[in-house]
Amino acid sequence: MTLSMKNVSKVYKEGESQIIALDQVSMEVASGEFVAIIGPSGSGKSTFLSIAGALLKPSQGEVKIDNKNIATLKDKELSHLRLHEIGFILQTSNLMPYLNVLDNLLLLKKMSGKVTKQDGAFAKELLIELGLTDKFEKFPNELSGGERQRVAIARSFMNDSSLILADEPTASLDTNRANEVVSLISKEVKARGRAAIMVTHDERMLAYCDRVYRMEDGKLTLQ
């Protein structure tokens, strides 16, 4: 099982009051599965992804990524895990402003050591697939919001990560592009045997997914 979450809760304490962002949530995603989460704003979707991506520690419950219990990992092992096992597509595309598109992808390889010729070729291949053929040398501020989002998607594919977490990846894309991008994620998942969880507001994207969950007030239910 690529991701396994059992009875995970997350409570934010704010002074006297508490916000229960996640309430006894369980989910399992195997490799080759593409799962969607929908739900109203503030229901806990981003919180869920942060925990699934080892960015946030749950208040309760158990999270296993590739059968490793993340509660037992040290900071260094966590960043190693994030680098090698998880591909993040964040709600706002988060690229390094001073790196061009290609370097933004290669940054991941830099983090894990050397950049090889194959890495360069692979990065270009990904960018071409995502319709960014003539943008290799562009800096993020020279791209449109949708283009930036696609670079972020390409970046999440860059490392051979087994789990892809996408927080509204299609928010700033038009319908055509959104379809392309999601079908691309789906293709990646099937072809390379990855697991993916996508948070989305766009009901039309659900067709690509194997399962759809609904998040409401921190509670997760299978549709």
Place this chain on the structure above:
Amino acid sequence: MFLALKELKHGKLRFTMIGLIIVLIAWLVFILSGLGNGLSTLSAATIKNWEAEHVVYENGAGAKFSKSLLSQSLQSKIEAQPGVEEVAPFSQAVIAILPIDGVAEGEDKVDAALLGIEASSFLHPEVIEGKAIEPTIKNGVVANITLKDQKGYAIGDVIAIDGSELNAKIIGFVENETFNHLPSLFANMDFVREYKYSAPGSNNGVEDAINAFAILGKVVDAIQMEKEVDGVEVVTKSSAINGMPGYTAENGTIMMMLVFLIVISAFVIAVFFYVLTIQKTQQFGVMKAIGASNGFIARAIVSQVFVLSFFSILIGIGLTYLTAMVFPEEMPFNLDPVLVIIYGIVLLVISVGSSLFSVRRISKIDPLTALGRVE
């Protein structure tokens, strides 16, 4: 290095400004150290040039030549002390010199330090022009080259010593020899004695009066010697240098300025890098979210600061040497390459060290910042 250089290239303006600050600080540090070095050279170059390890003064002189009066007859006793290889008598006087035919219109008498030594003494510096003093030319003197370069004296010139009937004749020149901020004028001991003690009783009844002895010998026991030889105090050469009038005060002032400058620049530089780092909190959060370790980010920051500071300091050094070229010749500016390297390294260590503060901050950044929630 990858991130560091890419970012430097992308943010040229911003990093040029920060680099400029470091350049200016480095420039200031080097100018100040050059001036300090120049000043201390001026006040004691002759003593610094001595090969001697110890200097013998009259007891109670407090390592001041002007307060010390000894008889040259002590020389044999000092030579007999264990560890002493060579002993040279030394005598000094502050004089004003003028051309024998009077001071020309618009010119001044020139202050100089008249230094009495023995002709073959190890205290005699190497002449760069003319010849060394010798007993047969009793009034022959060897002058610091600045008397030629700045005051126009030449070999063979006969000069009058102000307030005395004595005439001296310049027979040679030496370089970098100053004493008490004045150009040194080396002369035969007898000549100096004649000048200093011409009035009866001015030698306090001391026969063959001199001011001090310089001692060559690495294993001299100063305390033992003070016991063995009556009425003397024996100090190391560096104490003798510190005893030069104004030397400690001048050096102390310059050192204080340098220390403050360096401490304050450490703060300025640290604050700059810290602010720079804080501005990038979100970016570092993203990097952490996609898997960057603290070490990776720390290396990027430190190498960036290193590259930036290294080149800024180099430019600062270059500027300093350029400035030195336009300084007037009389300005006591003396850049010691060793000092330049030391201060350069100190500045580099300071800026890299101060960036470590920022690194500490990085390690605390929560990758969640990437989600734009935590600010």
